[in-house]
Amino acid sequence: MHMADALLSPAVGGGMWALSAGLIGYCSKVLRTTLDDWKIPLMGVVSAFVFAAQMVNFSIPATGSSGHLGGGLLLAILLGPHAAFLAIASVLTVQAFFFADGGLLALGCTIFNLGFFPCFVAYPLIYRRIAGSNPTTARLWTVSILAAVAGLELGALGVVLETRLSEISALPFTTFIALMLPIHLPIGIIEGIVTAAVVQFVYRARPEVFDAATALSQGRKIAVAPVLVVLAIAAVCSGGVLSWFASSHPDGLEWALFHSTGTEEFAGREDALHASLAHVQTKTAILPDYTFSASEAPAETGAKTQWPAVDPGTSVSGIVGGAITLGIVALAGLALRRRAAPARP
Amino acid sequence: MALVDLHVAELGALEEMARRDSSLRRIDPRAKLVTTLVFILTVVSFGIYELAALLPLLLYPVVLLSLGDLPTGYILRKVALVSPFAILVGIFNPLLDHSPHLIVGDFHVSGGWISFASILLRFVLTVSAALILIASTGVHHLALALQRLGAPSAFVMQLLFLYRYLFVLTQEALRTVRAITLRSVDRKAMSMKTYAHFLGSLLLRTLDRAQRIHVAMRCRGYDGSVRLLNTLQFRAADALFIALWCAYFLAIRFGNVPHRIGELVMGVFT
Numbered sequence: 001m002h003m004a005d006a007l008l009s010p011a012v013g014g015g016m017w018a019l020s021a022g023l024i025g026y027c028s029k030v031l032r033t034t035l036d037d038w039k040i041p042l043m044g045v046v047s048a049f050v051f052a053a054q055m056v057n058f059s060i061p062a063t064g065s066s067g068h069l070g071g072g073l074l075l076a077i078l079l080g081p082h083a084a085f086l087a088i089a090s091v092l093t094v095q096a097f098f099f100a101d102g103g104l105l106a107l108g109c110t111i112f113n114l115g116f117f118p119c120f121v122a123y124p125l126i127y128r129r130i131a132g133s134n135p136t137t138a139r140l141w142t143v144s145i146l147a148a149v150a151g152l153e154l155g156a157l158g159v160v161l162e163t164r165l166s167e168i169s170a171l172p173f174t175t176f177i178a179l180m181l182p183i184h185l186p187i188g189i190i191e192g193i194v195t196a197a198v199v200q201f202v203y204r205a206r207p208e209v210f211d212a213a214t215a216l217s218q219g220r221k222i223a224v225a226p227v228l229v230v231l232a233i234a235a236v237c238s239g240g241v242l243s244w245f246a247s248s249h250p251d252g253l254e255w256a257l258f259h260s261t262g263t264e265e266f267a268g269r270e271d272a273l274h275a276s277l278a279h280v281q282t283k284t285a286i287l288p289d290y291t292f293s294a295s296e297a298p299a300e301t302g303a304k305t306q307w308p309a310v311d312p313g314t315s316v317s318g319i320v321g322g323a324i325t326l327g328i329v330a331l332a333g334l335a336l337r338r339r340a341a342p343a344r345p
Numbered sequence: 346m347a348l349v350d351l352h353v354a355e356l357g358a359l360e361e362m363a364r365r366d367s368s369l370r371r372i373d374p375r376a377k378l379v380t381t382l383v384f385i386l387t388v389v390s391f392g393i394y395e396l397a398a399l400l401p402l403l404l405y406p407v408v409l410l411s412l413g414d415l416p417t418g419y420i421l422r423k424v425a426l427v428s429p430f431a432i433l434v435g436i437f438n439p440l441l442d443h444s445p446h447l448i449v450g451d452f453h454v455s456g457g458w459i460s461f462a463s464i465l466l467r468f469v470l471t472v473s474a475a476l477i478l479i480a481s482t483g484v485h486h487l488a489l490a491l492q493r494l495g496a497p498s499a500f501v502m503q504l505l506f507l508y509r510y511l512f513v514l515t516q517e518a519l520r521t522v523r524a525i526t527l528r529s530v531d532r533k534a535m536s537m538k539t540y541a542h543f544l545g546s547l548l549l550r551t552l553d554r555a556q557r558i559h560v561a562m563r564c565r566g567y568d569g570s571v572r573l574l575n576t577l578q579f580r581a582a583d584a585l586f587i588a589l590w591c592a593y594f595l596a597i598r599f600g601n602v603p604h605r606i607g608e609l610v611m612g613v614f615t
Contacts, residue, residue: 045558049514098359319397321603
């Protein structure tokens, strides 16, 4: 579920970063206005709990494999969606920096996939709707599993869409979906079971915890804005993906088709999300995405004109140049090491 | 449970590195953060078939590893450890994309292999850059940098609290797991029921701890906002660090340097 920078395009990575940063700002603002000074320590320590809990695995019956808690839904139940979103975002940030679980550019995607869906979709629209304030055991378990599965599958769908829109992987959309969604179904069910079991345990041992939790999210109606935002994104994404399918073949022949039919395919593919993100990109003068600028401004650099042409001469010089570059980089590293070495205590 | 020990050791190791003095350590965290982000954006902005053009970017992690006096093997091991997802998604490229892309004599390399290699190279570049950033900065300075760059203070506090209590709670979890393991002979991992009870009691202890922490903070004058001592100083060297690297990234991005070198060398021979 943790996206990798290597599979992202700048437009998708940057767009998701902006989205997640906006959500973090929004949640911080909501929490500041509620003015409970015990909230920050509580959130911090509870997110450390999630971190610690994720490090311990349990055995999954009849499979021989093991799993651990994800924590998104549990945090939302305990803290309310806004505090939970900040808590998850901080957990994912620390994971990105320390374990390289999801890159820095991919952090926006990761926070959105693993934070937004459980906190602002699964929890308010499924869990709270059905569970109510004092659910029966059966209801608690059913709704926890439902919400966890929904949150996780939406997150998996997010991963697929973000990868697909980045166009780095040649994996066809349908195949990718067919791989990702079934894998996350049992994971979601187990997440739901563990969440329900923990919630039930705490209900029995210390029901007042949930009074505090509801107090934390009390008076906060479910914000319509984030839901509208996600619907808009879903619309744009599906529109983008569907038109992508209509305009091009999602298989390995894509490259060949592109070169036999010219650049029309790329023009057709430049649809809603891509177009707007690419626009933002050129506006902010971040390096223009290669594939688009190829059709807009051909022959801008030597690399662009020679890129599609398969020519043994340029291939060889590319390899020779690459090898020499690697040598130079290695030498630079060695030289710096030597220089730095005597300074070592 | 060995795994928990391992993770805690990993967390500690990077933080330990960040405490050592080096010329990279003395660069302002904001400068490092911004440069790292520009670097990652540069890496991912290359087209998927551009492999050779990416190579000069290796200079950034290589130089930083040297300047920061960081263990290369350790960083590479960490990069390898998290590579499965990128490999899993990228490995389909060679299977699906058979377009001929590179011809050396009679040997044809398909576009799929090139893009797969490019994904791997991007992966190494981006992940090592992120790891180098944390290994030369540390969480506290990074949080300060984030705050100064305009991140909401609630989020920065949240990060600092999480990091502060991470170790405490992991130790607590570790103790509980050890107790469970001692009482369950011959069982490799705990059952789901045990796991739920373990999590439940850990959660209750966590909530109690949060309450104690809050009371202790109130006693010391906490009023809902934590004031961070700003120790960051942005000097000319930091601006130079950003400017030089960004200029290098731009030069690499818009002029295919290995290609030029190759042409030059081939030109001499022909």
